[in-house]
Amino acid sequence: MSTEVILKAENICKNFGLTKALDNVSINIEKGKVIGLIGENGSGKSTLASIISGVYHPTSGNMEFQGKPYKPSDILEAHRNGISMIAQEMGTLPGIRVADNIFLGKEQMFSKYGIVNRKMMYHEAKKALEKIGITDIDPADFTSKYSLEDRKLIEVVRAVYSDPVIFIVDETTTALSQRGRNIIYKLMKEFRDSNKTVLFISHDLDEIMQVCDKLIVLRDGVLIKELEKEEFEEEKIKELMVGRKLTENYYRNDYDGSFDDEVVLKADNIYVKNALEGVSLELHKGEILGIGGLTDCGMHELGKVLFGIHKPLYGSVTLGNGKEISSVKQAIKNRIGYTSKNRDQESLILNASILDNTVLPSLSKISKGGLIFRRMEKQFTDRQVKNLRIKCREITQDVRDLSGGNKQKVVFGKWLGNESEIFILDCPTRGIDIGVKAYMYQLMYRLKKEGKSIIMISEELPELIGMSDRIMILSKGRHRKTFERSEDLSESLIIKEML
Amino acid sequence: MEAEAKLKVGKADGKSFVEIINKLVPFLGLIIMILFFQIAGDGKLLTRGNITSIINQTVYVAIITCGAVFVYSHGGMDISYGGVIGFSVLISILVANMGAPFIVVIFTGIASALVWFILNGVVSVYLNVSPFITSLSIMYMCRGILNTVCAAKKYSVPVYMYSYDTWTVKLVTLAVVYIVCYLLFEKTGIGKANKAIGGNDVAAQLAGVNVKATRMLSYIISGITVGIAGIILMLRAGSVSTSTGQGLEMNVITAMVLGGVPLSGGSRVKMLGALIGSFSVIILRNGLIILGVNERVIEGIQGLVLLLLVFLTYTKNKDGILN
Numbered sequence: 001m002s003t004e005v006i007l008k009a010e011n012i013c014k015n016f017g018l019t020k021a022l023d024n025v026s027i028n029i030e031k032g033k034v035i036g037l038i039g040e041n042g043s044g045k046s047t048l049a050s051i052i053s054g055v056y057h058p059t060s061g062n063m064e065f066q067g068k069p070y071k072p073s074d075i076l077e078a079h080r081n082g083i084s085m086i087a088q089e090m091g092t093l094p095g096i097r098v099a100d101n102i103f104l105g106k107e108q109m110f111s112k113y114g115i116v117n118r119k120m121m122y123h124e125a126k127k128a129l130e131k132i133g134i135t136d137i138d139p140a141d142f143t144s145k146y147s148l149e150d151r152k153l154i155e156v157v158r159a160v161y162s163d164p165v166i167f168i169v170d171e172t173t174t175a176l177s178q179r180g181r182n183i184i185y186k187l188m189k190e191f192r193d194s195n196k197t198v199l200f201i202s203h204d205l206d207e208i209m210q211v212c213d214k215l216i217v218l219r220d221g222v223l224i225k226e227l228e229k230e231e232f233e234e235e236k237i238k239e240l241m242v243g244r245k246l247t248e249n250y251y252r253n254d255y256d257g258s259f260d261d262e263v264v265l266k267a268d269n270i271y272v273k274n275a276l277e278g279v280s281l282e283l284h285k286g287e288i289l290g291i292g293g294l295t296d297c298g299m300h301e302l303g304k305v306l307f308g309i310h311k312p313l314y315g316s317v318t319l320g321n322g323k324e325i326s327s328v329k330q331a332i333k334n335r336i337g338y339t340s341k342n343r344d345q346e347s348l349i350l351n352a353s354i355l356d357n358t359v360l361p362s363l364s365k366i367s368k369g370g371l372i373f374r375r376m377e378k379q380f381t382d383r384q385v386k387n388l389r390i391k392c393r394e395i396t397q398d399v400r401d402l403s404g405g406n407k408q409k410v411v412f413g414k415w416l417g418n419e420s421e422i423f424i425l426d427c428p429t430r431g432i433d434i435g436v437k438a439y440m441y442q443l444m445y446r447l448k449k450e451g452k453s454i455i456m457i458s459e460e461l462p463e464l465i466g467m468s469d470r471i472m473i474l475s476k477g478r479h480r481k482t483f484e485r486s487e488d489l490s491e492s493l494i495i496k497e498m499l
Numbered sequence: 500m501e502a503e504a505k506l507k508v509g510k511a512d513g514k515s516f517v518e519i520i521n522k523l524v525p526f527l528g529l530i531i532m533i534l535f536f537q538i539a540g541d542g543k544l545l546t547r548g549n550i551t552s553i554i555n556q557t558v559y560v561a562i563i564t565c566g567a568v569f570v571y572s573h574g575g576m577d578i579s580y581g582g583v584i585g586f587s588v589l590i591s592i593l594v595a596n597m598g599a600p601f602i603v604v605i606f607t608g609i610a611s612a613l614v615w616f617i618l619n620g621v622v623s624v625y626l627n628v629s630p631f632i633t634s635l636s637i638m639y640m641c642r643g644i645l646n647t648v649c650a651a652k653k654y655s656v657p658v659y660m661y662s663y664d665t666w667t668v669k670l671v672t673l674a675v676v677y678i679v680c681y682l683l684f685e686k687t688g689i690g691k692a693n694k695a696i697g698g699n700d701v702a703a704q705l706a707g708v709n710v711k712a713t714r715m716l717s718y719i720i721s722g723i724t725v726g727i728a729g730i731i732l733m734l735r736a737g738s739v740s741t742s743t744g745q746g747l748e749m750n751v752i753t754a755m756v757l758g759g760v761p762l763s764g765g766s767r768v769k770m771l772g773a774l775i776g777s778f779s780v781i782i783l784r785n786g787l788i789i790l791g792v793n794e795r796v797i798e799g800i801q802g803l804v805l806l807l808l809v810f811l812t813y814t815k816n817k818d819g820i821l822n
Contacts, residue, residue: 307705309704309705328704328705328707329707329709332706332707333707338705340705345699345701345702346699346701346702346705347702347705348699348702349695349698349699349702349703349765349766350698350699351698351699351765351766351767352694352695352698352765352766353766356691356694356695356698356766359691360691360695360703360706360707360708361706361707363688363691363692364688367687367688370687371682371686371687372686372687372688372691373686414706
């Protein structure tokens, strides 16, 4: 394996207003390696990737690519140079066909005298999809027909079609199930084997340790350390990322899976078209009930039904006292809180302040004689910000500017402030760095001890095993099996039931 | 540590300074416009007669804008104000001429404006038609009725009504409408729900906001304010013609933009902006007349000012997204 440097970045600084996102970062990126870029939210890893891929311009500093000065003015120029990225949030256009998305901006490849040969385009798109092992996507279909996961894969095909020299993958795998991840891992391996480079950004430490040959750790915009494969050690990397020793245990450390006998929420034989086929569950007081399975097993839909967002075709959701939940309003009134898997789209108003977001479900609680006073709103929000240790300049600051972990804390603050007794948490730690993640687990455990009940829907088996009193596994819309909390529970035992 | 602490303080100061300036822009704009026209117009802007004329025009624009804020804050829109107010004035005058008591005239006027807004609400909220199309159609329907009825004959208010066209009536009405709208918008769940929907309707719904009912209620509130403004306009104009209310929608939208109300809605919408902006738009028009600018040219200038301001606020938003 050669260790020839393909891209060199020297003293890169990037400021956003007064915030220093990157401070004098110098790195070398070698050929034939999968290089992991790791750090907490706000550490600057995405910014660094965005500079290399031409999305941002550095405030100062130089880059050298294949021995020549490299200063891309935009993504397209970087792309022409052979650097392409699949980003965390960039997407496909839903209103056009799959093939159009794959060849966006490259239509002239198939055009003769200004007319695009669509047949040729579809054929080529099919070949490109099959090359990475996707056979169930028809390039002539509209993109909107496909799930988020499939659309992400279409994006991947677009990115690798031009055969880039450096392939940047930014947090893409968080949105994918095991199948999608496998496709990406395989692609990465192919890149490495053909002496090209992959720059891989992820929160998932296990994942990154498995697939990378080298790690670059960033913290607060500063390069902390570069690690070679033989130096990988989970605890050490975590310490480097967080900047302190993680003394507390990550998950809860008891194996006492006990809870009250009292049932607080009950779902009875829930049917939802194309998602759930007769699922029942009982949630008890003081219980953390984990729900797991593959992304499309129906568990996310189940969370929505339990909170009254979607009405089931058949079946009912009732509280312990027999009252039926059939709308979000009713659910909230009966002290149920819900955090969506798609936090930024469904749980938060990004352009509104922490205060506006926090008080929204509780407005009737803090109004006096029908009027809501600013002082009350501030007190209410201050309490949650202090209680959850939300890092912010001021409570009137827009939620948009907060890091992923702090955003999620604001969502928790909404429901804690509303004195929720039942929490339905759909992927509560998705896209959150380990520091805040550990805090979230502690918080969930504390809530359990206080007698609150939690349903945790998750795609991550370690956290299901680590936190749940019981784990319900769904598969293809049906309840497959329930596991009790135990020391002997392993991932492989559960995976068998998921497929 | 010390350096870090200082940085944080510096950041906070910087941020709030920008925020304060942003909040002050509508006021500064109004003051600068007053100063400019007062000086350039050789003091003709702030004469007793002209102030009267400014306030006369501002009152009904401001009343409508206060209601319009509810609709625009949740991301809705309406451009039927001019047509609907013309229709409302027409019906009020017809009813008044039939000998109905004043209080009945008032309720008829409000009801005849409200009907159109309920129609707009039902069609755009519950049938999911773009409110732009709905209100455009409503504007044309109202104009059609007005043009048909007023083509041959001019209708005037009964003489006794001239006595109601006083300062007390106008300013008290404006004050009451503003205070009620202010409280509803800034201090109750109705306004908060509207802003939340304007920011992210899915998140608002998942926080327990009844999105459709809230949007519908906004159209109802807006309809009532248009009706009230119609009464004020009727008392002042004394008659109705095919041109009653023409161009009013443009004044309302310009008022919001000059008052710093983002037309896309969301948490930055402020009721005070409606009031300030209404004065700004009328003073802009009035000042240009004083400077001897042709009325038709003024319309062009107003269009340009609106576009420029929307453009400026647009780039600001984009910047925010990049961060």
